[in-house]
Amino acid sequence: xxxxxxxxxxxxxxxxxxxxxxxxxxxxxxxxxxxxxxxxxxxxxxxxxxxxxxxxxxxxxxxxxxxxxxxxxxxxxxxxxxxxxxxxxxxxxxxxxxxxxxxxxxxxxxxxxxxxxxxxxxxxxxxxxx
Numbered sequence: 193x194x195x196x197x198x199x200x201x202x203x204x205x206x207x208x209x210x211x212x213x214x215x216x217x218x219x220x221x222x223x224x225x226x227x228x229x230x231x232x233x234x235x236x237x238x239x240x241x242x243x244x245x246x247x248x249x250x251x252x253x254x255x256x257x258x259x260x261x262x263x264x265x266x267x268x269x270x271x272x273x274x275x276x277x278x279x280x281x282x283x284x285x286x287x288x289x290x291x292x293x294x295x296x297x298x299x300x301x302x303x304x305x306x307x308x309x310x311x312x313x314x315x316x317x318x319x320x321x322x
Contacts, residue, residue: 219248223280225317226273233313240266243273250274268303272310276318283320293321
């Protein structure tokens with residue numbers, strides 16, 4: 193069953209936007225290896241409200257996004273998924289030896305470990321980013 197909700201979001205450069213989303217659908221623009229990990233490794237069939245707003249804004253419009261939400265709302269994957277999507281597209285051109293592809297700053301060691309673990313799950317399938 194699909195669940196439809198209205199979500200309010202604000203990109204740093206835009207005014208607040210209310211968007212109606214079908215929580216059963218992941219965006220069709222996501223790379224097949226990302227989708228494979230989402231469905232088979234993480235076992236997620238639908239996005240959280242946070243993910244449904246953030247992923248398209250970050251991955252397709254390259255906008256800065258600020259999200260404040262409760263623990264367990266899907267914030268980590270809301271920025272890891274678009275980051276990986278952008279890197280996959282960028283990897284069609286080779287990185288130079290000392291290029292920094294991405295930088296994730298974490299306020300705590302525990303959150304850094306969680307982010308690392310999530311990214312590692314994706315990288316098992318996305319070998320072009322290793």
